[in-house]
Amino acid sequence: MDHGFKIAHREALIGVGLAIVHFVWWFGFAYGLGSRPVEEYTYILGFPDWFFYSCIIGFILVSVTVIILAKFVLKDVSFEEEGDEL
Template sequence: MVKKETGDRRFRVAHREAWIGVGLALFNFIWWFGFAYGLGSRPVEEYTYIWGLPDWFFYSCVLGFVVVAVLVAIVVRFFFTEVPFEEEEDAR
């Protein structure tokens, strides 16, 4: 069984960053699902095309990838912090 180290700052940082990662993954899924099934559920005859791709595919897969990649870069740059791997020794 893993002992939960609540006093260690590294665990609080890792926990916060994990929740940010879960939020980004949920945003990515909602974006993809909304465009893929929202626009993709129309009859094929009603599709519009962007760069030769159906609009639902372009927005869900191509643009969605770009948006999420930019969001991940922004989050890593401004919200994630560097944490040392070495254990800090208690001050005596």
């Protein structure tokens, strides 16, 4: 297997892992905190706490993680054949 495809495979696994972590984060807060009766909700910036942590904080954390991964972990790899020239 070509070295570039090994890197692409590793980076695809990183992406899938990040998506799974984001889903677990979202599901845990949305259904964990959101399963209480409405009268017991606490509010942060006008949002129910389950929504704030699952959707707003989760989105911010995943966005920052993607930026950090793109800047420091993921590599720019060319998949063009070295012998092919136009």
